[in-house]
Amino acid sequence: MPITEVEKIWMNGQLVPWHEAKVHVLSHALHYGSGVFEGIRAYETSRGPAVWHLDAHLDRMYSSAGIYFMEIPYSKAELVDAVKETIRAAGLQSCYIRPIAFRGYGEMGVSPLANPVDVSIAVWPWGTYLGEEALEQGVRVKISSWKRHDQNSLPSAAKATGGYLGSILAKVDATKSGYDEAVLLNDDGYVTEGSGENIFVVNGGTIVTPHTGHGCLAGVTRSSVMTIARDLGFPVVEQNLVRTDLYTADEVFFTGTAAEITPIREVDDRTVGAGHRGPVTKALQDAFFAATKGDDPTYADWLTYVDD
Numbered sequence: 001m002p003i004t005e006v007e008k009i010w011m012n013g014q015l016v017p018w019h020e021a022k023v024h025v026l027s028h029a030l031h032y033g034s035g036v037f038e039g040i041r042a043y044e045t046s047r048g049p050a051v052w053h054l055d056a057h058l059d060r061m062y063s064s065a066g067i068y069f070m071e072i073p074y075s076k077a078e079l080v081d082a083v084k085e086t087i088r089a090a091g092l093q094s095c096y097i098r099p100i101a102f103r104g105y106g107e108m109g110v111s112p113l114a115n116p117v118d119v120s121i122a123v124w125p126w127g128t129y130l131g132e133e134a135l136e137q138g139v140r141v142k143i144s145s146w147k148r149h150d151q152n153s154l155p156s157a158a159k160a161t162g163g164y165l166g167s168i169l170a171k172v173d174a175t176k177s178g179y180d181e182a183v184l185l186n187d188d189g190y191v192t193e194g195s196g197e198n199i200f201v202v203n204g205g206t207i208v209t210p211h212t213g214h215g216c217l218a219g220v221t222r223s224s225v226m227t228i229a230r231d232l233g234f235p236v237v238e239q240n241l242v243r244t245d246l247y248t249a250d251e252v253f254f255t256g257t258a259a260e261i262t263p264i265r266e267v268d269d270r271t272v273g274a275g276h277r278g279p280v281t282k283a284l285q286d287a288f289f290a291a292t293k294g295d296d297p298t299y300a301d302w303l304t305y306v307d308d
């Protein structure tokens with residue numbers, strides 16, 4: 001998706017003009033993938049823009065950083081303020097938010113420990129990641145021949161920039177073959193997730209998603225959807241899924257900050273269920289979007305109002 005520029009980006013403690021938010025070409029992260037980041041959304045509500053699960057996203061960023069011995073030189077409260085300030089400066093009612101902490105310019109060599117940790121936060125308007133019509137019609141996916149990296153190669157608990165090279169291989173392979181998205185298996189053949197989304201199946205009203213231990217990211221949307229689903233009365237279980245479980249499911253859908261809740265209508269050219277968004281996916285979308293807009297008081301705690 002193209003980036004729509006706004007005026008300012010928050011960088012190392014201050015708002016700077018969009019085109020001045022630059023890094024040195026010898027920055028460690030550029031050479032070795034040593035960055036941790038988040039993708040967050042702010043939604044328009046009757047009380048102004050509100051950030052969805054800001055706390056959970058920042059918590060994940062600090063724990064991703066900790067896995068790589070990266071000390072983020074700002075407190076969580078400072079980053080909450082910085083996110084609010086950046087959205088206010090952009091004057092947006094809804095947006096995508098991209099905080100990143102990365103090893104900057106200093107020494108060159110694999111060990112990053114002597115390099116500074118730089119932090120930036122950018123915001124811009126962003127529509128639906130997999131296409132507006134995808135939310136209703138669903139997307140076509142392909143099981144990738146690229147495997148999700150093993151926990152002991154690159155821990156999936158960290159949302160780290162370098163970890164996305166595998167996602168890039170899978171995504172490009174899928175789109176070049178005419179599909180919208182890839183689904184990655186792990187080395188044991190179990191389904192993990194999409195290149196940037198968690199995955200769920202629905203069978204006879206029960207909702208199933210792979211356990212995070214099998215290699216998927218512990219998605220913030222994944223856990224919100226599990227809570228919403230249980231609140232709606234659906235049983236939710238985390239268990240192993242193989243590729244044919246996707247072929248034979250009543251419904252399959254992706255979750256993610258970018259993808260929100262996107263139905264999957266075809267897997268490896270097999271039609272899933274009725275071939276379009278199913279009733280459980282629709283019920284979850286309705287409840288999810290009501291919560292993001294601040295229309296459901298049950299989930300009021302999940303929103304951080306920018307102007308409060």
Ligand SMILES: Cc1ncc(COP(=O)(O)O)c(C=O)c1O
Nearest residue numbers: 196197198217219220221256257
């Ligand atoms: C590989 C991967 N899996 C899952 C997700 C979904 O996570 P979340 O719901 O926290 O955005 C993302 C997006 O951040 C991702 O990049």
